[in-house]
Amino acid sequence: MADKNSISDSGKGNVLNKEQRVSFRSFFRYRASDIRFEIVGILLLLILWLVAGWLFMLLPQSVSGQFGDFLPLPTLKALYKLVQESRFWNSVAASMTRVFVGISIAAIIGIPLGLITGFYPTLRNLSYAPTQFLRMVSPLAWMPVALIVFTDFESAIYFIIVMATVWPIILNTASGVANVNSMWLKMAINQGSTHVQLFSTIIIPASLPGILASVRLALGVGWIVLVPAEFLGVASGLGYLINDARDTMAYDHLMAIVISIGILGFTLDKIVQTVQSAFTRSWIE
Amino acid sequence: MKIDVHNVSKIFPRFDGGENIVLDNISFSANSGDFVIILGESGGGKTTLLNLLAGLDIPTSGEILVDDIEVKGIHPSRSMLFQQPVLIPWLTVKQNVAYGCRLRRDLDNLEYRVYQFIEMMGLSGFENAKPASLSLGMAQRVCLARALVGRAEMLLLDEPFASLDTFTQSHIQEELVNIWLSEKFTAVFVTHDVNEAVLLGNKIILLGGYPGSVCGMYDIDEPYPRSVNTPLFKEYRAEILVNLKQAHVGNRKFFESNNSFDRGGVDHE
Numbered sequence: 001m002a003d004k005n006s007i008s009d010s011g012k013g014n015v016l017n018k019e020q021r022v023s024f025r026s027f028f029r030y031r032a033s034d035i036r037f038e039i040v041g042i043l044l045l046l047i048l049w050l051v052a053g054w055l056f057m058l059l060p061q062s063v064s065g066q067f068g069d070f071l072p073l074p075t076l077k078a079l080y081k082l083v084q085e086s087r088f089w090n091s092v093a094a095s096m097t098r099v100f101v102g103i104s105i106a107a108i109i110g111i112p113l114g115l116i117t118g119f120y121p122t123l124r125n126l127s128y129a130p131t132q133f134l135r136m137v138s139p140l141a142w143m144p145v146a147l148i149v150f151t152d153f154e155s156a157i158y159f160i161i162v163m164a165t166v167w168p169i170i171l172n173t174a175s176g177v178a179n180v181n182s183m184w185l186k187m188a189i190n191q192g193s194t195h196v197q198l199f200s201t202i203i204i205p206a207s208l209p210g211i212l213a214s215v216r217l218a219l220g221v222g223w224i225v226l227v228p229a230e231f232l233g234v235a236s237g238l239g240y241l242i243n244d245a246r247d248t249m250a251y252d253h254l255m256a257i258v259i260s261i262g263i264l265g266f267t268l269d270k271i272v273q274t275v276q277s278a279f280t281r282s283w284i285e
Numbered sequence: 286m287k288i289d290v291h292n293v294s295k296i297f298p299r300f301d302g303g304e305n306i307v308l309d310n311i312s313f314s315a316n317s318g319d320f321v322i323i324l325g326e327s328g329g330g331k332t333t334l335l336n337l338l339a340g341l342d343i344p345t346s347g348e349i350l351v352d353d354i355e356v357k358g359i360h361p362s363r364s365m366l367f368q369q370p371v372l373i374p375w376l377t378v379k380q381n382v383a384y385g386c387r388l389r390r391d392l393d394n395l396e397y398r399v400y401q402f403i404e405m406m407g408l409s410g411f412e413n414a415k416p417a418s419l420s421l422g423m424a425q426r427v428c429l430a431r432a433l434v435g436r437a438e439m440l441l442l443d444e445p446f447a448s449l450d451t452f453t454q455s456h457i458q459e460e461l462v463n464i465w466l467s468e469k470f471t472a473v474f475v476t477h478d479v480n481e482a483v484l485l486g487n488k489i490i491l492l493g494g495y496p497g498s499v500c501g502m503y504d505i506d507e508p509y510p511r512s513v514n515t516p517l518f519k520e521y522r523a524e525i526l527v528n529l530k531q532a533h534v535g536n537r538k539f540f541e542s543n544n545s546f547d548r549g550g551v552d553h554e
Contacts, residue, residue: 187371190339191385191435192361201388205375283375 046072069251079256087241092264094236098154098229099222102161106218110166111211114173119203124174131170139164139225143232157229164225165218172217176210177203209280216272223265238264286352286362286439286471288315288338293347295333306496307333311347313490313499320465320472322486324479324525330497331475332443338473339365339441351439361389364437366445370424372416378403378427379412385435395434402430405464422453426460433464439471446481458485462509479529483521484511491525493532500532501525 053071069075082088117127139160146156180203188202230239238261245254295308307330315321323331336342337349340359349356351363364385372381382399386392403412406426416424425445432440446454462485465472476482482489483505491501503525507517 181371183367183369183371184373186341187365187367188384188388190341190359190361190365191431192359192389194388197388201384202373205373 070255074252075255075259078250078252079259082253082256082260088260091237091241092260094234095226095230095238096264098157098161098237099219099226102158103165103215103218103222105158106162106165106169106222107215109162110169110214110218111173114170114211114214115177115199115203115207117170118174118177118207119199124178131167135167135171140228143229147232153232153234156232157226157234160225160229161222165222168217168221169211169214172214173207173211176207176214179210180206205283209276209283212272212276212279216269216276219268219272220265223261223268227261287317287350288313288319288321288439288471288473289350289353290314290338291348291350293334293337293344293349295330295337295342296345308337308344309496309498311492311497311499313502315471315473315488317352317471318469320462320474320485320487322482322489323473323475323492324482324489324529325477325492325497326529327477329492329494331477331492334492334497335365335441335443335473335475338439339363341365361385361435362437363439363441364432364435366425366428366432366440366442368444368447370416370421370428372419372424372427374416377413377415378408378419381416381427382430382434385431389435391435398434399430402434405433406430406460420453422449422457425449425457429461429464433468433470437470439473442472442474444476445474447476447478454481459510461485466509479522479525480513482525483518484513489525491528491532493529501528 049072056070113127117123117131142160142163143156146159147153150156150159184202184206185198188198193201226237227239227242230237231243234240238257241257242254245251245257290311290313293308293311294306297305297307299305311334323334325331333342337344338351338356340356340363343357356363373384376384379399382403383395386395386398400412403409406429408423408426408430411419411423416427419427428445429440446457449457458481461472474482474485487505489501489503489505490499491503492498493500503521505521507515511518
């Protein structure tokens with residue numbers, strides 16, 4: 001201690017600051033996915049929410065209006081009520097089903113396309129421009145088309161989710177294939193592998209981690225377009241609940257649904273991430 | 286398997302439209318059961334020559350005959366061993382060894398053969414291990430077992446021990462010679478290590494200069510296992526080094542004058 005004091009006395013006080021910084025960092029020095037980062041991050045978000053709400057409350061009543069309902073406390077109260085309603089859980093089930101069915105269809109279309117375009121350079125070059133072009137069109141832009149093509153709203157929602165998720169699946173699967181160790185291919189060819197066997201014994205198994213990663217990405221995108229897609233005339237789902245809450249001006253309710261959409265999406269991603277990393281590890285170890 | 290290489294040249298196109306002559310008029314032959322060493326400096330076209338022998342590539346001119354049949358593509362009887370062991374990480378040792386045979390539906394008695402070669406390679410107990418848990422030397426032995434289980438009659442080895450430490454290297458070299466003596470396959474072994482060449486080969490093809498051409502051939506009839514300390518070993522070693530140096534000087538002349546270069550009048554045997 002005496003040493004430190006003498007240093008700071010001699011005008012080099014930043015040595016002490018450095019030590020404090022080091023001990024603060026030691027809290028975070030674990031891997032990036034450490035649960036402590038996530039808890040602190042969420043807490044920071046909550047504080048930001050409180051501060052933003054409080055700033056709005058400073059505005060005159062005519063402007064701030066019903067912003068009180070958007071604050072954490074009323075929202076959490078509404079959320080508590082919400083999770084006890086069967087209507088909410090039915091909507092969650094409906095939304096989940098739509099996402100899973102949509103992504104399954106996208107995977108059935110996208111994975112084979114990704115495998116083929118990833119392996120054959122000619123096809124990769126040919127498909128690059130169309131894929132990038134279609135990828136850049138917002139899936140919601142297809143909404144009118146979907147409503148013309150499909151007579152019922154349910155199919156239109158599936159169509160929109162597929163349009164949103166098939167591109168990340170194709171692109172990531174293809175990049176997974178392109179990254180397959182070329183020595184494995186050389187070895188397999190030298191061992192007498194046919195073209196089909198090259199796919200079944202090397203390319204597909206080697207791309208499985210990349211395919212899982214693409215499904216995880218698709219889940220994120222699919223979950224995002226789901227809510228606006230459910231603004232279409234369906235009578236169930238989280239997007240429908242948001243619309244409903246807006247129409248009845250139940251803003252605390254609306255906010256609670258927003259929060260639950262976030263929590264559900266976060267949880268889904270966590271589950272796929274866990275499966276993905278466990279699988280990837282078991283694949284090589 | 287008998288090897289006959291007649292006037293083989295290999296030219297790769299360059300990005301600027303020019304030509305990159307890698308191999309120039311290579312000719313040599315080897316008998317069935319020979320341990321052929323292709324010795325030369327890095328970038329000298331050794332691996333290209335090996336690829337041609339394997340059938341992974343075709344010569345620009347000239348022809349390669351194996352057992353009097355021209356090499357036009359890969360064949361499982363000619364199996365390659367690469368510088369880094371190439372194993373499939375999601376398969377166990379046992380499955381990796383059986384991989385080639387399963388591809389070719391060569392299934393009779395496969396399980397027994399796999400265990401036999403795993404044991405021969407000293408890998409008993411690791412049958413169900415994944416490649417990630419093996420050392421480099423062990424992984425390379427798994428590759429060797431995979432080639433031998435597939436009844437390879439010719440092994441094409443591309444500096445297979447270059448990435449191993451000295452102890453593992455000398456151990457596995459000895460093993461390779463023992464397996465070669467008992468299994469009687471033809472080996473074509475690419476290396477830049479003169480000691481390794483004289484320790485292992487009974488026929489050394491010296492590849493040197495630019496573009497790569499044969500600048501020396503040696504038949505070494507010493508019995509195995511060989512030692513680096515015998516006078517004959519030192520004699521071969523010295524002679525090869527002189528030859529390589531001369532090829533290298535010729536190589537430099539080529540770059541300086543860009544005339545047709547003099548190989549230094551190296552002729553041997």
